[in-house]
Amino acid sequence: MTKYAAPGTEGSVVSYESRYDHYIGGEYVPPAKGQYFENPTPITGQTFTELARGTADDVEKALDAAHGAAPAWGKTPVAERATILNKIADRIEQNLEAIAVAESWENGKAVRETLNADIPLAIDHFRYFAGAIRAQEGGVSEIDGDTIAYHFHEPLGVVGQIIPWNFPILMATWKLAPALAAGNAVVLKPAEQTPASIHLLMSLIGDLLPPGVVNIVNGFGVEAGKPLASNRRISKIAFTGETTTGRLIMQYASENLIPVTLELGGKSPNIFFEDVAAADDAFYDKALEGFTMFALNQGEVCTCPSRALVQAGIYDRFLADATERTKAVQQGHPLDTDTMIGAQASNDQYEKILSYIDIGKQEGARVVTGGEPADLGGELSGGYYVQPTIFEGHNKMRIFQEEIFGPVVSVAKFDDYDDAMKTANDTLYGLGAGVWSRNGNTAYRAGRDIQAGRVWVNNYHAYPAHAAFGGYKQSGIGRENHSMMLDHYQQTKNLLVNYSENKLGFF
């Protein structure tokens, strides 16, 4: 085991600055109104840096810089843009440990996740889009012998991006990499819960990009997010968050007639057919791990497998084994590499999870394990920790229908395939789902019948680039993590050319 020292303390691999301004036009610019807000670590509740509190003036300044940079960036040869993305990936890789520790400190997640998932995935993501843009082809359509339609991909220009706090660097990367590959300049607003780690990242990669291609304005949604999302000078807005803000952003976008991509969460079913327990072997063990994935990232994942549906024939045995596995989840200091579950990202997040545990109990759901906040003692007493919690209940309960965004799974029994599909699809959302079976036919059919954009079969919580990710139903619009995201950051230019010397003869 390794326990990393807190950023900025003796022996730490990384330090945050004591203050971050906005990153605009390749340099740091103080906020127009001169205000800053504190950024606490959810690990201890203590403030470790402060950030510029952005307002409309700052957003306009960032848009000026982006509009200054966009034309040249959009005309930069794709080979050159791809080389820059590859260099960004290399630079992140060279600094992986420092970035991972910094992100864990800001978000509260266990450092083994940032070391092994968040940051390696971000690196791969930049490389994927470097390759994807090189491989992208336009189109040539022969209308008739003299007439050809050429289709070119052109960038949108300047785009706005609003980033969530659950994977601050990876979610920023999911939006930045395709936007930059496609030739756009970006104004990005990080979440106010995790505004600093992206600046730490920019301190490492900022010199690789022309000034103004990436601009970061910090601040609160109502003060900085709204002036960005509702701005006439953006050609697209990308947002990850929740339904009401998603709708509001679409309303703003409708005023300016610009496209949106939205990723709005889910209530993902994780379905265990009874053949998973046909043998007490490695696959059964893997299925139990798949169940326990609800605790990954403290449950703060849009695709958290927060509804486990288990077939009746194995229900008691499976739940008992899964409970044992859940009890073995090691909760502790997030900077300790043995820790499996860290701190919830903020106090209000922590309070919300506890309020859901409360309504779950009121509705008659049975707490199988957990169900309480966790006090880990010492400096961690000021942080926000919740025990991994298993509820048993039925699908009409609110804990089965709402995204708790905490380490809480609600378990229900199903009788047969049709019953499983009915319950799985009885939800407003359709982002993720898991299917576990040794029978390929069952797994395939279930995967196709579940109304969700991503169905994991015999695995869960893998997010490789090159596998499209996005929602059905109320879970959003658009597909990230795949070359198809390039389309969301490009517009099509059709050049319709006639090669005939002869007139039509109309006039």
Place this chain on the structure above:
Amino acid sequence: MTAERVAVTQEAADLLRSLADTHGPLMFHQSGGCCDGSAPMCYPAGEFRTGGSDVHLGELAVDGIDPVPVWMSESQFEYWQHTHLTIDVVPGRGSGFSLEAPEGVRFLIRSRLLTDDELREFGLA
């Protein structure tokens, strides 16, 4: 009908009064889904366009300011209709465009099951 679906705590009412001083009349729309979801979002009245897909849950009476309507999408209401909601406030750092976030606090929903009498009044029993 006397039963109400929504209520507000004293602390949240005080905050609403101070927000109304700055922003004028207010409204709530209850969100679902990701990161900052499942939370009551507070906006200047009319900022968020409600429509046929929304349900008006009630109005919060707060001394000194206009009643604050509370809305939720109809599809979400299907799953919430058996519960009573109280809007509270806790220290925190909410995202989204809710008005209170810069104050270092966040509105939060506290829920309880509707009583048998309330269920009857709402035609749910």
